[in-house]
Amino acid sequence: MTTYAAITGCGRSAPERVLTNFDLEKLVDTSDEWIRTRTGISERRVVGDDEGTSDLAIRAAREALAAAGIDPADLDLVIVATCTPDWMFPSVAARVQHALGARRAAAFDLNAACSGFIFALATATQFIQNGSYRRVLVVGSEVLSRVVDWTDRKTCVLFGDGAGAVVLEATDKPLGLLSYVLGTDGSGDRLLYLLGPAASPEQRARAETTYLYMNGPEVFKFAVNVTVDASRQVLERAGCTLEDIALFVPHQANERIIRAAARSLNLPAEKIYINLDRYGNTSAASIPIALAEAAELGRLKPGDLVLMVGFGAGLTWAAGLVRWGSPNGVR
Numbered sequence: 001m002t003t004y005a006a007i008t009g010c011g012r013s014a015p016e017r018v019l020t021n022f023d024l025e026k027l028v029d030t031s032d033e034w035i036r037t038r039t040g041i042s043e044r045r046v047v048g049d050d051e052g053t054s055d056l057a058i059r060a061a062r063e064a065l066a067a068a069g070i071d072p073a074d075l076d077l078v079i080v081a082t083c084t085p086d087w088m089f090p091s092v093a094a095r096v097q098h099a100l101g102a103r104r105a106a107a108f109d110l111n112a113a114c115s116g117f118i119f120a121l122a123t124a125t126q127f128i129q130n131g132s133y134r135r136v137l138v139v140g141s142e143v144l145s146r147v148v149d150w151t152d153r154k155t156c157v158l159f160g161d162g163a164g165a166v167v168l169e170a171t172d173k174p175l176g177l178l179s180y181v182l183g184t185d186g187s188g189d190r191l192l193y194l195l196g197p198a199a200s201p202e203q204r205a206r207a208e209t210t211y212l213y214m215n216g217p218e219v220f221k222f223a224v225n226v227t228v229d230a231s232r233q234v235l236e237r238a239g240c241t242l243e244d245i246a247l248f249v250p251h252q253a254n255e256r257i258i259r260a261a262a263r264s265l266n267l268p269a270e271k272i273y274i275n276l277d278r279y280g281n282t283s284a285a286s287i288p289i290a291l292a293e294a295a296e297l298g299r300l301k302p303g304d305l306v307l308m309v310g311f312g313a314g315l316t317w318a319a320g321l322v323r324w325g326s327p328n329g330v331r
Contacts, residue, residue: 005128005136006175008326009070009167011063012292013056013141014045014160014279021157028153035157036277040255044160044280046145052086054095056163057141060288061096064137064165068326072100076133078107079124081116081140081284083313084147085109088197096139105137113192114251114312116140116284117164118180118320125177128170139165140284147194149211158253159212160280164288171327178305179238180320181230188222188315191215220257223311227261230319231309238321245271246304246324247294251311252276252286261309273299283312300324 020043021032035041047056057080065072078100080093087095093107112119117140124136141163148156168176192214195207207213227250235241248271250258255276262272273294282289287308294300302325311317 001172003129003131004171004174004176005125005168006171006173006325006327007166007322008169009064009066009068010165010288010292010295011060011067012162012164012289013059013063014162014289015047015051015056017046017048018043019046024157027150028156030153030157038256039158040274040277041157041280042277045162047143047161053082053084053141053143054086054092056143056161057092057096057139057165058099060141060163060165061100061137061139064167065100068167068169070135070167072102073104075102075105075135075137077124077127077136078102078105079110079120079136079138081110081112081120081138082142083111083113083116083194083283084143086143092141102137112312112316112318113314114253114281114283114286115310115314115316115318116312117287118308118310118318119182121166121177121320122180122182122318124168128168134170136168137165138168139163140288142283142285144212144281144283147212149209152211154216155212155214158281160282162279162282162285162289164285164292166288166291169327173327175323175325175327178321178323179234181234181237181318183226183230183317185315191218191222191315192313220254222315223253223257224260226311226317227257227309228264230317231261231265231307234307234319234321240305240321242267244305245307246301247299247306248272249287249290249294249306249308251309252279252290253281
């Protein structure tokens, strides 16, 4: 009998502080119109002085567990996708595990940048399908506001903070992640990067900045192409077509990237979920935040096929096709 990993609960968390484009006009030489027309972003959330990546992750995780009706003590594994850990070690996942009281669960972080949530979802699904675990918590959480240069108008307008989480449970019903595509091209490592605390003096000397660096035009071209290709590949692996898709949930990086990819895929606007206008690019958190919102708004119904695609530093990319629904009915 085939085992599947159904998504039985999802949650999200965002800081209370809202940073609008008009606020950014006071910090750098930019304008609300310039940001909106080039990115689709109107505002983003930014953590307070007493918040970190693990705090956002814990809040999103608690919401997902409540939605699934799962006691944290029954979790077998916690995976946190992040490239902005508040501590290099212990992992964000270890802090989440402790805060939740998930004493039986193993915990680790996974870093595939903005593709991280789908990488983590695929990893968690494998643990369930091979019989190792039955209940896994997957979180995407980022605090990018602490690694961007707030004097660089090319990057500081793009990013925000947030977290999203899902609970996966073993089932014999064909639910959850039906197929996935994961990819990496390390030759693009210089197009989007952030130096770590252990970088060598030579690496620091060669770096353009000690903050997040991005070659926008090159990343844009990569993102559109890989979104289209990965979408087609993951559908082909599942034996599905674009007409079967109920909702397309892409990484929320830039509305022009999303619209360009959607045109190539001939996806109608009503099948695309976009919320980057309110969050900006939250990296590994963007897709799970969007999933949680879509579920809250009734955009996802049991049996729906959801196509998710992410791309980011590495360069990495990932696509996943999910059959929405809980084995025990709607929760």
